[in-house]
Amino acid sequence: MSSAWLPPGQYIETIARATxxxxxxxxxxxxxxxQLRATRSAEAWQWPGGNMDPGETPWQCALRECLEETGIVFGGEPKLLGSHFIGHQGEAWPANHIGFIFDGGTLTDEQxxxxxxxxxxxxxVRVQTVAEWEAVMTPRTFARLREIDAARRDGVVRYMEA
Structure with a gap:
């Protein structure tokens, strides 16, 4: 391993890529x-959100995606419930995938x-208890739901790997 300084463009080529x-x-x-039922995902149930655009922060992304996917203009403050890491999956997804899950709070029945x-x-759009969600979600996505729901209830931020 060399300790020589590399220009940023060259250095980037030596480290893990992530979305x-x-x-x-x-x-x-x-x-x-x-949760929302996705049209293009094997792991069909998800929260309002999506991939970050260039130059966008995680918080900006969460707000933009929520508006695009639900019409909700969220006005709360950023409160992180958890972060989620999915390792490189070969040709299926040739980069690591890192997620930030923020607390959106409580929605009224009208909202x-x-x-x-x-x-x-x-x-x-579906609303169910955590136990009811287990029956309709993949084990991987349910584990994430369970941890994030626990983080909301106990105030302890979660780190998850898949």
Whole structure:
């Protein structure tokens, strides 16, 4: 291993690549998670969010994606519930994937009912208990839901690897 200084463009070629996403975790007034059914994902249930655009911070991404995917203009402060790391998956996804999950707070029944989905991305809004979610989610995505819900309840930020 060389300790010689490299110009940034050359140095970047020597380190792991990563993409990143950010999202907001909402519950209803009874504490039940609110999720959206994705149109293009094997892991169909997810929170409003998506991949970061160039120059965008995780928080800016979460706000933008929430607005695009639900019509909700979130006005709260950034409160991180967890971060999520998915390692390089070969040709299926040739980079690490890093996520930031923020607390979106509580939505009223009226707010949930007024969600406007982008039909190219999501087909349904669903509100269920954590136990009910386990039956319809993959084990991997349910583990993330369980940890983020616990972080919301106990105030301890979670770090998760997949």
């Amino acid at each position: 990143s996403y950010a999202c907001l975790y909402f519950t209803d007034s009874r504490g039940r998670p609110v 949930i009912g007024s969600i406007v989905l982008d039909p190219a991305e999501h087909t349904q």
